[in-house]
Amino acid sequence: MNLSPDQTIIFEAWGIPVNATIFYTWVVMALLTVTSHLITRRLRADVPPSRWRTTLEVIVQGIQGQIEEVAQGPTRYLLYYAGTLFLFVAMSNLLLVVPGFEPPTASLSTTTALALSVLVAVPLFGITSRGIGGYLKTYLEPSFIMLPFNIIAEFSRGISLAIRLYGNIMSGAVIAAILLSVAPFFFPVVMDVLGLLTGMIQAYIFAILATVYISSATASPDTSQPEKETP
Amino acid sequence: MSIDWITVAAQIANFLVLVLLLRRFLYRPILDGIDAREAEITNRMQEAVRAREKAQAAEQEHLDQVRALHAQQADIAETVRKQAEAQRDALLAETHKRLEQERIDWLAHLDEEKHKYAARLQRAGGGALLSLTRKALKDLADDTLEGRIAQHLARRIKPMAGDLRDAAGKGTEAVITSREALPEAARTDLLRSLHEVFPAVSVRFDTNAEQSPGLLLRIGGAQLDWTVDGYIDSLGDVMDAQLTAGVDLKGART
Secondary structure (H helix, E strand, O other): OOHHHOOOEEEOOOOOEHHHHHHHHHHHHHHHHHHHHHHHHOOOOOOOHHHHHHHHHHHHHHHHHHHHOOOOOOOOHHHHHHHHHHHHHHHHHHHHHHHOOOHHOOOOHHHHHHHHHHHHHHHHHHHHHHHHHHHHHHHHOOOOOHHHHHHHHHHHHHHHHHHHHHHHHHHHHHHHHHHHHHHHOOOHHHHHHHHHHHHHHHHHHHHHHHHHHHHHOOHHHHHHHOOOOOE | OOOOOOHHHHHHHHHHHHHHHHHHHHHHHHHHHHHHHHHHHHHHHHHHHHHHHHHHHHHHHHHHHHHHHHHHHHHHHHHHHHEEEEEEEEEEHHHHHHHHHHHHHHHHHHHHHHHHHHHHHHHHHHHHHHHHHHHHHHHHOOOOHHHHHHHHHHHHOOOOOHHHHHHHOOOOEEEEEEEEOHHHHHHHHHHHHHHHHOOOOOEEEEEEEOOOEEEEEOOOOEEEOOOOOOHHHHHHHHHHHHHHHHHHHHHHHO
């Protein structure tokens, strides 16, 4: 039994093995992109929106509303980033119910990649917002003695993000696989339903935590908010 | 549990590509569409506000025009009323004037008719009186009115001789005009009396049917009327008085 889809090779292209993590990531990417493109390709301001477009607007505005509750100032680029995080993780977790689909988020490589991207995005957004001097100054707050602790905290955020998401998704998938062999007609259904719920929650948590980290890095000192409790 | 760093790198790249793709095909179209729709709604609301303001202005203008029309209507009604009153007064005045004129004309016509009637009555009465007088003289005294008048005039010429001479001047002919031819005896009496006063004057007798009964003597510039005109006129005065009294009585009754 493979605990990670990284070990499952789907095919090889020009001698490069493509594992299940990358393959199903492409599937999710294609699904999100094609669906979005099909719905948004003929948008006109003077035409009433279709139900699909309304659905997308509800999703995008819901994400934007959540971001605006956390962050301050312009949120358009944060929406691109955190919204993509949420949609990717949520779609990956939702497709857990599709037989044969292995969610990329069940791979520690994927969650590590997402955590690293957050780890890089936080200083990038911070530097873009405050300037490089202003951002680096935050590592010396409230005192220069806190510099090593702040650096450790910065990395521990990424590690906790990666491990949390990976653990929840991978454990759900593994438990469902184990129960499938024990009670193939009842428990997998219950576990899949629970998996959908925890998957959506994890997507929300991952995205909202990334938003909190980035917004704390971009917020001015007098308006910085305390970090939310991690569930 | 292991981390495949190649997969990690690939996933980071995949995620960045997904960010770009979703920005291109999801976020921008959706957010731009929302912004465009909000702008469209804002424009339409502003247009609605402008349309409402325009409608309110038009309504206010309409109300002003209605008020002005009402005021104008009241003025016109007042003017028309005054004109109608003036026209009514003028028509009434004209009618009163016409009625007054008709009344005056009617009274004049009535007066004229009264005079005509009185004249006719006077003539008829005079004629009847004269006829009765002639008949009475003829029946009772076997004499004529003109003959008796001539005899009486013949007796009166002498007392008036002085005045006649003064008035006659140097007249050489005397003309005696009567309505009917005078009896011979009366002519003789008149000739004798005139020759006693005017010996050099020739006398000529003439008749005039239009003349009132009696004699008319003309000598030069002198003229002596010896007729019943005065009595007939007195009869006319009596008749006028009676007619007037009758009219007054009628008016008093009405």
